[in-house]
Amino acid sequence: MNQYDIIIVGNGVLGLSTAIALGLEDTALNIAVVGSQDRQTAATPAAGAMISCFGEITETLIKSKYGNKKVAFAHQAISMWNSWLDQINQFSDNNPLEVKWGTYLINNSQGSSLDDNNYDAIVNKMREYNAPIEEVAPKDIVGLNPKPSARPIRSILIKEDGYIDPNALLQRMEFACQQLNNITLVNERAHAVCYDSQQVNGVILSNNEQLKANRVLLASGIGTQHLIDKIPELKFRIPRLFACGGNAVLLSTEAAYFADGAPEAEINPHVIRTPNRAFACGLHQVPRGEKSAYIGATNWATQRPFVKPNVSDAFFLLECAMEQLNENYVWAQICDWYSGNRPVSADTFPLIGRTSLDGLWLMTGTFRDGLSLSPLLAKDMANKLLNKEPLCEELFSPEREPIQVWTKQEAIFEVAKHIEAAVYEHQVVTATKFGFHHVAGIWMMEGLSKIYEQIEGNYVLPPELAPMVEVSREKMIPYFNEYYANVAKAWS
The missing domain is CATH 3.30.9.10 (D-Amino Acid Oxidase, subunit A, domain 2)
Structure with a gap:
């Protein structure tokens, strides 16, 4: 059978959580979860799996309304974890998972x-x-x-x-999906999203099989980008992953x-x-x-x-x-x-919600917060896919111009602060007797200023992405200039 009501691309913590939330909410739904069992480049299997609201806060994060909203989401999610695990644990007689x-x-x-x-x-x-x-x-x-x-x-x-133990969590969620008769786990990678006349109609797998559905959720972490790249209408209208x-x-x-x-x-x-x-x-x-x-x-x-x-x-x-x-x-x-x-x-904020391609939804770009937010995001997305009341404000709709929270000068100072922290933690500088700490700061600001001056356009490169440019300026400055020019054109 290859006809489904909803296809979820991604078998990590967000994809599986959403499948369970949907499967519990509507037992008549027919849901497919697409993802290779090896999860080779995924985040969760390698994670420490800290369930964190406060520990991830930084002074710069909470200077913008977007950063404060991320904290609010995390605080809301923290309160849901115990009851969420109760729902997952009901499918197994083994020792219950707990935070x-x-x-x-x-x-x-x-x-x-x-x-x-x-x-x-x-x-x-x-x-x-x-x-x-x-x-x-x-x-x-x-x-x-x-x-x-x-x-x-x-x-x-x-x-x-x-x-929480991340691999135990994934295993328990897979088991819950298997016990829910309306969820099918498909051990394949997604190759492309199928669509025509601005309507999604399914997914093509890496083995060339096509799964059909008029609602598709892309929740496969960094693996989402190669699918977006194959949709020219959206490629530069969604911040790149x-x-x-x-x-x-x-x-x-x-x-x-x-x-x-x-x-x-x-x-x-x-x-x-x-x-x-x-x-x-x-x-x-x-x-x-x-x-x-x-x-x-x-x-x-x-x-x-x-x-x-x-x-x-x-x-x-x-x-x-x-x-x-x-x-x-x-x-x-x-x-x-x-x-x-x-x-x-590309702007460091999540990509969560529907796109202008009817039936296509995204839930990715969560950076370090995906696992912590998973109970909230899964139930919120399930409600949205079923046209029910959402749990989250739609502040991070995926189809958007990159959110701008930095001026170039602010970004330069922020990058410099993080480089300084790395320099001391890595013990690159162990003596200040000849004033190197002062001179190094001047050199650093001059070098970073040149990078930001050479990146053209009105979009500011977030500090989190600056190191990839710093180590490969000849390649990455032209790359971001071309990328930002295409984004500006897509939104003109």
């Missing part, structure tokens, strides 16, 4: 003042939401044993943030072979993390049982998705684990490496 609530936020001095500013922004936003703030002495956080020069200055316990590739490592605290009897790093049952910094989501440790911990995660905007870990990220993560989290990780064993790709749009 492990509680996240320690630490503010150490391994980065720059950016850490301090983002820490303050988190605390202030928590006060605005009347969220409980529990100040904790860093020395009292179980398992936090950094090198002396990396001791945290201050720390709090965020009770409303937490984590880029991969923000990242790596993480799984460590076992059981002492390595050469160090029998050495002290083991104790694993805290809660997340321990820093604020976001240096273009990344902050250093974080997520427990994976009593004897292992996930250490993540790096972040790099790229046109070519990450498939395998790279040497620089591997070195950096192990260094961070041993120096900023627990010196006893020096004796730990490496159990696994993870690589994944967060989908980020």
